[in-house]
Amino acid sequence: MSKKLNMYMNGDWVESSSNETFDIINPATQEVIAIAPKATKEETEEAIKAAKRTFESGVWSYLPPQERARVLLQIAEKMEEHLNELAELEVQNNGKTKREAESDAQEAINSFRYYAGLLNMPDGQTYEYSDDMQTLIVKEPIGTAGLIVPWNFPLLMSVWKIAPALAAGNSIILKPAEITPITAVKLFELIDETDLPKGAANLLLGSGSVVGQTIAESEDVDIVSFTGSTGVGRHIMTAATGNMKKVSLELGGKSPNIIFDDADLETAVDYALYGIFLGAGQVCSSGSRILVQEGIYDKFVERYVERAKAIKVGPGNDEKAEMGAIVSRKHLESILEYVKIGIEEGANLALGGSQIKWGELEKGFFLEPTIFIDVTNCMRIVREEIFGPVVTVQKFKDEDDAIKDANDTDFGLAGAVFSNDQNKALRVIKRVRAGITWVNAYHLTNVQAPWGGYKQSGIGRSLGTYGLDEYQETKQINMNLAPKPLHWFEEG
Known part of the structure; x- marks a missing residue:
């Protein structure tokens, strides 16, 4: 019997009001293994607003880095407990081999642990402008992050975006590929069992033309991160210009x-x-x-x-x-x-x-x-x-x-x-x-190293410290340590 999938919005599992669904197929057998809802434009906007409210409330974005790290490690532990199930779901939905799926699941777990560890590392810079002026350079979360992932690495690509986005203190809306949403749903079931504040992570299922387009166009989304074809990447980049949101694109290759x-x-x-x-x-x-x-x-x-x-x-x-x-x-x-x-x-x-x-x-x-x-x-x-x-x-x-x-x-x-x-x-x-x-090698890499390309292969970098930077703003704070009148403009 096919499993019915739901979406995760503002801490609740919900159906779509559209009553539209699509079949999820096992490509090795053509068997229908799940039925997924198609989110509407209105539901997408609702999820975006929930993410924005949660971000602005500070329940996640203002937490000390050590507390955010603790939650990321909770997610990693939950995934470790369900590694075999996650791998099996990936095999069924994507068609890849069990060995590949198990490797992907383990790398996803490693990614959460890596970014949890990164949060406990020293960060920021200081400069002395003069004897009385101190400049601090700090990193802050961007805000609401729209994450759009492809079908070839459904679980791993989701985590490559989710882990650094949450680590930075953002609230997220994840849209998995229409045909491979099953491991994303399972991942959010595990996230729901952790201490992550409700509304900080939202999951929408459906088409790129509705959900992806709405995320890219929304003025309440501060960054959109997309992995997929160069053609779709161009479209997202154009749609994102409305509020000049940050765009991170990992696109095609012919290597x-x-x-x-x-x-x-x-x-x-x-x-x-x-x-x-x-x-x-x-x-x-x-x-x-x-x-x-x-x-x-x-x-x-x-x-x-x-x-x-x-x-x-x-x-x-x-x-x-x-x-x-x-x-x-x-x-x-x-x-x-x-x-x-x-x-x-x-x-x-x-x-x-x-x-x-x-x-x-x-x-x-x-x-x-x-x-x-x-x-x-x-x-x-x-x-x-x-x-x-x-x-x-x-x-x-x-x-x-x-x-x-x-x-x-x-x-x-x-x-x-x-x-x-x-x-x-x-x-x-x-x-x-x-x-x-x-x-003298190929494909061997790790979460500590930046991932991304030149030319039409994309903009920005995932993974490593560069991946965390993608989801942060850099702020300059200038401290006057001996406040007194400047006398730039003299009286009279």
Whole structure:
């Protein structure tokens, strides 16, 4: 029987007055696993006002940092107790493998603990303007934060926004992706069991065109943080200009993975697989463009295709599955359209390219690991974000050639270099125009490091101290330690 989901507003679980609902599908089976309400514009505005009232009341925003840290740790403890359940819900709703879902849940818990710890660290600056003047630089919460998260990491991306936003003292409204709200609902059930003041955290379910648009336009929202496609990010940025609210955007990517002749071949192949087929390629930072130096190009392609053929595709609850389902039928069709485009453009399809329609996978949205070789930078499959288990492999001659091809993109989220020459690797990675980079690795990162991109991959940074800064205002306080008349304007 499908579970009925509700929304969380001002400390209460509520239904939507619209009576409109939508089915939540398990992408591995096409089974309806939940029914979610669609919030109205009026309900969204009500949640925003509740968040604003709570912020202005000071019940959360004025709490000492140590008290806010205590509540964040409560949330982390609740999540730890329900880690397996959170991971299982993520598998069912998103289609990712159990190993990925468990890792995401643990990282989400770590994020709450990290920001709780950060609140107990010294902060601020002081300056001496003169003998009698002292300047203090302090950080304060922005106010009401609208948080809009994507479907590829439903739980982790929610926490990447919630943890620093609450840590800073803001009140929040979270809008999960329409098709993957289940772990967000469970998270708020756990939050409801903690000492977080009612109204400080609100959860709305529904469409981006109604809920997301209302959040972006609202003059009662002081910051909107969005992770998703570059096209939607542009729209949110435009909608947010009404009250000049702060905008934080983590958008698309088409990230280069540069492999030199002198790289360890097995290491490069292994990380190149992980770089694109993790999460079935539905990862913004995926290494979807592999650039290989011509001396090892053929050897790399041969070994890469051989390894990719062996990837075990299956439902997330299969312990042996290494790559799970595509999140929805609509997205699967979009990826398959790009496969068709690649073939029409003249790229050589070295592996895959088809939906898996046999055996136990017939009922779900599964796609073969797909590799295009002999591509050029002018092809759409090289330039546009496909957001699936589809990778292109192209050849380069030397360092300058690699850097030129790597930076020939509208995006700048991530990138990597593989070489046993550390000087060359550092020289090249410093010239790659991207915000998240690796040398002889891919995808490995942690909550302490800032996350975000250059160019059309977004504005601002998540995670680390930078992530906390996104949800804070910086204030200058000037203290006159010996007040007396200034006599700038003389009497008479």
